[in-house]
Amino acid sequence: xxxxLSILSVLAVVTLGLAMMTALAPRQTVRFFFxxxxxxxxxxxxxxxxxxxxxxxxxxxxxHQSWIDGILLLxxxxxxxRFVVDGENFSSGPFKWIGSAFDTxxxxxxxxxxxxxxxxxxxxxxxxxxxxxxxxxxxxRTGHLQAFRPGLGKIVKGTDAVLVPVYLHGMWGxxxxxxxxxxxxxxxxxxRRKLTLYIDPPVPATLPxxxxxxxxxxxxxxxxxxxxxxxxxxxxxxIRVWRKTGGKLKAADSSGTEVxxxxxxxxxxxxxxxxxxxxxxxxxxxxxxxxxxxxxxxxVNVAMALDRRVTANLNYTVTSQVLNxxxxxxxxxxxxxxxxxxxxxxxxxxxxxxxxxDLKDKVSRSDKLVAAVQAVLLPAILLxxxxxxxxxxxxxxxxxIFTSGSTGVPKGVMLTHANISHNVEVVRxxxxxNGEDVVIGVLPFFHSFGYTVTLWGVMALGPAGIYHxxxxxxxxxxxxxxxxxxxxxxxTPTFLRGYLKKIEPEQFAKLSVVVVGAExxxxxxxxxxxxxxGIRPVEGYGTTELSPLVSVNCPPARSVVRHQIDRLEGSVxxxxxxxxxxxxxxDQL
Numbered sequence: 152x153x154x155x156l157s158i159l160s161v162l163a164v165v166t167l168g169l170a171m172m173t174a175l176a177p178r179q180t181v182r183f184f185f186x187x188x189x190x191x192x193x194x195x196x197x198x199x200x201x202x203x204x205x206x207x208x209x210x211x212x213x214x215h216q217s218w219i220d221g222i223l224l225l226x227x228x229x230x231x232x233r234f235v236v237d238g239e240n241f242s243s244g245p246f247k248w249i250g251s252a253f254d255t256x257x258x259x260x261x262x263x264x265x266x267x268x269x270x271x272x273x274x275x276x277x278x279x280x281x282x283x284x285x286x287x288x289x290x291x292r293t294g295h296l297q298a299f300r301p302g303l304g305k306i307v308k309g310t311d312a313v314l315v316p317v318y319l320h321g322m323w324g325x326x327x328x329x330x331x332x333x334x335x336x337x338x339x340x341x342x343r344r345k346l347t348l349y350i351d352p353p354v355p356a357t358l359p360x361x362x363x364x365x366x367x368x369x370x371x372x373x374x375x376x377x378x379x380x381x382x383x384x385x386x387x388x389x390i391r392v393w394r395k396t397g398g399k400l401k402a403a404d405s406s407g408t409e410v411x412x413x414x415x416x417x418x419x420x421x422x423x424x425x426x427x428x429x430x431x432x433x434x435x436x437x438x439x440x441x442x443x444x445x446x447x448x449x450x451v452n453v454a455m456a457l458d459r460r461v462t463a464n465l466n467y468t469v470t471s472q473v474l475n476x477x478x479x480x481x482x483x484x485x486x487x488x489x490x491x492x493x494x495x496x497x498x499x500x501x502x503x504x505x506x507x508x509d510l511k512d513k514v515s516r517s518d519k520l521v522a523a524v525q526a527v528l529l530p531a532i533l534l535x536x537x538x539x540x541x542x543x544x545x546x547x548x549x550x551x552i553f554t555s556g557s558t559g560v561p562k563g564v565m566l567t568h569a570n571i572s573h574n575v576e577v578v579r580x581x582x583x584x585n586g587e588d589v590v591i592g593v594l595p596f597f598h599s600f601g602y603t604v605t606l607w608g609v610m611a612l613g614p615a616g617i618y619h620x621x622x623x624x625x626x627x628x629x630x631x632x633x634x635x636x637x638x639x640x641x642x643t644p645t646f647l648r649g650y651l652k653k654i655e656p657e658q659f660a661k662l663s664v665v666v667v668g669a670e671x672x673x674x675x676x677x678x679x680x681x682x683x684x685g686i687r688p689v690e691g692y693g694t695t696e697l698s699p700l701v702s703v704n705c706p707p708a709r710s711v712v713r714h715q716i717d718r719l720e721g722s723v724x725x726x727x728x729x730x731x732x733x734x735x736x737x738d739q740l
Contacts, residue, residue: 185222185226186226189222189223189226191343192343192344193223193321193343193344193345193346194343194344194345194346195226195227195345195346195347195348196345196346196347196348197227197228197347197348197350198347198348198349198350198377199349199350199351199352200229200350202315202350202351202352202353203228203229203230203315203350204313204315204353205229205230206279207279207311207312207313208275208276208277208278208279208280208281208282208310208311208312208313209276209281209282209312209313209314209315209353210276210281210282210283210284210303210306210307210312210313210314210315210356211224211228211232211281211282211283211284211315211317212284212286212303212314212315212316212317212363212367213283213284213285213317213318213319213367214285214287214291214296214317214318214319214367214371215285215287215289215290215291216290216291216294216319216322216323216328217290217322217323217325217327217328218290218327218334219322219327220285220319220322221234221236221255221283223319223322223346223348224283224317224319224348225253227346227348228281228348230281231253231254231280231281232253232281232282232283233253233254233255233256233272233275233280233281233282233283234253234255234256234282234283234284234285235256235258235268235272235282235283235284235306236255236256236257236258237257237258237259237260239259239260254275256268256271256272256275256282269302269305269306272306273305273306273307273308273309273310276306276307276310276311276312277309277310282306282312284303284306286299286300286302286303286360286363286364287299287300288300289715290328290329291323291329291715292329292711292712292715293329293580293581293705293711293712293715293717293728294323294328294330294580294728295580295581295717295725295726295727295728296364296367296368296371296728297715297716298364298716299360299361299363299364301360303360303363304356304360307356310356312356313353313354313355313356314353314354314355314356314358314363315350315351315353315354316350316351316354316363316366316367316370317348317349317350317351317367317370318348318349318367318370318371318373318374319346319347319348320346320347320348320349320371320374320375320378321344321345321346321347321378321381322344322346323580323728324340324344325339325344326339329711330580332583332711345378345381347374347377347378349370349373349374351366351370354366365731365733368726368731368732369731369733371728371729371731372729372730372731374729375573375728375729375730376729379545379546379569379572379573380545380569382545382568382569382572382573382576383572383576383611384540384543384545384568384572385456385549385568385571385572385575385607385611386453386456386457386538386540386543387531387535387540387543388572388611389453389610389611390416390531390534390535391531392412392610392611392612392613393412393413393415393416393526393610394412394413394416394526394531395412395613396411396412396413396415396586396613397411397412397413398411398412398413399411399412399615400615400635401414401415401610401615401616402415402446402449402610402615402616402617402618403446403615403616403617403618403631403635404444404445404446404447404617404618404619404620405618405619405620405627405631406445406446408445408446408447410446413526413527415446415449415450415453416522416526417519417522417523417526417527418450418522419450419453419454419457420454420457420521420522420525420526421514421518421519421521421522422450422451422454422510422514423454423455423457423458424518424521424522425510425513425514425515425518426454426458426510427458429510429513430485430505430510431458431460431485435460435484435485436460436461437460437461437462437463437481437482437483437551438455438460438461438462438463438483438485438486438487439462439463439465439477439478439481439483439485439486439487439502440452440455440462440463440464440465440486440487440488440596441464441465441467441486441487441488441492441493441498441504442464442487442488442489442492442596443467443492443595443618443620443621444592444593444594444595444596444601444605444618444619444620445618445620446618447489447507448464448596448606448618449606449610449616449618451487451507452464452596452606453610456549457538457540458538459538459539459540459542459543459547461548461549461550461551462549462550462551463477463481463483463550463551463552463553463563464550464552464595464596464597464602465477465478465486465553465597466553466595466597467492467496467498467595467597468595471498471499471500473561474498474500475499475500475501476560476561477553477561477563478500478501478502479501480553480560480561480563481551481563483502484502484503485502485503485504485505486500486502486503486504486505487505487507488504488505488506488507489506489507489508490506490507490508490509491508492620493506525537543568544568545567545568545569545572546567546568546569547567547568548565548566548567548568549566549567549568549570549571550566550571550602551563551564551565551566552564552566552597552598552599552602552695552699553597554695564599564695564696566599566695566698566699570698571602571603571607571698573698573729574603574604574607574608574698574699574700575603575607575608575611575612577700577727577728577729577730578603578604578608578612578700579612580727580728581703581705581724581727581728582639582664582666582703582705582706582709583709583711584608584609584612584613584614584639585612585613585614586613586614587614587638588613588614588615588638588639588664589614589615589616589617589635589636589637589638589639589661590604590605590608590609590614590615590616590617590637590638590639590640590641591617591619591628591631591632591637591639591640591641592605592606592609592616592617592618592619592641593605593618593619593621593622593628593641593642593646594622594641594642599693599694599695599699600641600668600669600693600699600700601641603699603700604641604700605618605641614638614639615635617631617632617635617637619631622642622643622646623646623649625649625650625652625653625654626653626654628650628654629650629653629654629655629658629659630658632654632658632659632661632662633657633658633660636661637659637661637662638661638662638663638664639662639663639664639665639666640659640662640664640665640666641665641666641667642665642666642667643667643668643669643670644667644670644671644672644673644676645670646667647665647667647676647680647688648676650680651679651680651683654684656683656684656685659684659686662684662686663686663706663708663709664686664706664708664709665680665686665687665688665689665706666688666689666690666691666703666706667688667689667690667691668690668691668692668693668723672688672690674721676688677720686708687707689703689704689705689706689707689718689720689724690703690704690722690723690724691703691704691723691724692723692724700727700730701723701726701727701730701732702723702724702725702726702727702730702732703723703724703727704717704718704719704720704722704723704724704725705717705718705724706718
C-alpha cells in the first residue's frame, strides 16, 4: 500500500468513526470537541459545587449575560441540563443539532409551543432530570440582573424539584455579551477570561420569584467582592488612558488651565518625583489635600496614588475644629493646598501646610525630563514596575473620605483601590461614559460622588473633565459648558434649580446626561429642566459608607435597550452590577 493510500485510509476510518460518534452519541461528541476548546479559552472555577444536587429533579436558575451561558453551565456542572430556550435561536442546522444533543427544550413564542415546553420541562423534573432556565427572559443588555419573568411556578407545579440559584461571573465584557453596545464585533480581552460559577444551596420550589431573584443578586455581589482582583488598578489604568488621549484635551478649569492627556501625565509624574524628594518622608503614608475641583486637584490626587500614598481630601466647608479632628484621626502630618484657594477660606490647621505655588521652583529640569521620558517613551508595563504599581493590592487603601461631623466627631470611611475601581467600572456600564464626553465637574473631591466619578471616573474612562470650584455659581458653569461643549452634568436638585434661573439653553446645548443625587428630586423639577434644556435628569443613590455608589437610573440618551427597564422615574434606579440591596424591617436591623 502506497503512503498516499495509507493516509487516505486513515482519514476514511477517522471520518467514519466521527460520523458514528455523531450519530450514536451526539452529546459525548459535542463534549469531546467543546471541553478542550473551552479549557483553552477560559479558566473556570466553581464555588459551592457541594450545593449542587447529584440526584433528583432540580431547576438551575441563572443570570444571563452572554450567548454561550448555556454551553458554559453544561461545561461547569456535573449533570446534563435541559435548558428551556427560544427555539428561533436554534433553528439552523449546527445549533439545532447541538441543542438536541443535550435534550434542550425548544420553545416558540406562540401559546401552544409554550404550553408544550412547560409540560416537557415538568415531565423532565418528575423523571429526576435537571432543567435550566434564564428567568430574565433575554440577554442582559446592561450587565444588570433584570427582573425575573413569571412562569417558573408552572414548570415546577406538581413536582418534588428544588430550585438551585447560580450566578455566572466573568462573561460581561466578552465578545458574546452586549458590553459596549454590541455583540461579537469587538476585541476579545482578556485572551483567557476567568469564569466563576457561584452555586447557592437548593431552595424549595415554592420560594417567591422576587426572593429567588434576590438570592441571585446576592450571589452577584459576592462575585464582585471575591473577584475584585479582576478590577483594574486605577493609577495604572490612568497611565494608559492619558497616553491614549495624547494631545487631546483631558482637563480644564475655570482658572483658564487647559491640559492634554500627555501633559497631565508629565505634570503628575514630575510632581510625584519632586514631592518624594522635597516634602515627604517615607512614613508619610496619609496626605491631606485641601483643594477645590480643579486641574491641580486632579493632578495632586493622582500623583499621590502613583506614589502609593493614601489621600484624604479635606472638607473646606466645615470649621477648623472639625478639620483638625479629621487630621488627628487620619494621623495626617502634611496638607497640600494652594495660596490662591486659601485666600477664600481661613483655617488654623494642626498640620504642616504645603502650598503648590511654593513648589513650582522645586520641580527641576531633571524632574521634567525624567517625567517626559516616563510618560512618552517607556512601555506602560515597565513604568508600572518603576513606580511600584504592580505591588498595589485590591484591598490596599486609596483614600479616606470624612463625614461632615454635623452629628458628632467626623467618621473617616476607608475606601480601597477595589472599592473605587468597581465604582468606576459600573459607571462605565450604567452611564456609558466615553472619550467623546465632556464632564462638568462641580462636585468637591471631599464628597464621595465627586471623588469617585468626577475625579477617577472621568480620568480613567476617557472623557474630558471641566472643573469649577463652586457648584452654586451657575453663570460661570454655564460659560464653561458652552466653551467646552459639556455633555455630562452631575449634581443635586438644589444645583439644578439655580441653573434653571441663570443658565441659557444654548449653554447646555450639547448636554445629554444629567444625574442627580444627595436629595429627593421634586417631580416639577424634572419637567422644568427638560422644558428649558431638553434633557430629562435621572436620579441615583449612594453613600460614602457603601463605597459609595449603590444605584442609578440609566440616562435616556445612553439607553441601549428596548424591552428591558433601565430607569424608573421617581426611584433611584436598580442596584448597580455587583451591588445587592435588601429590604428589611426595623426588627431585622
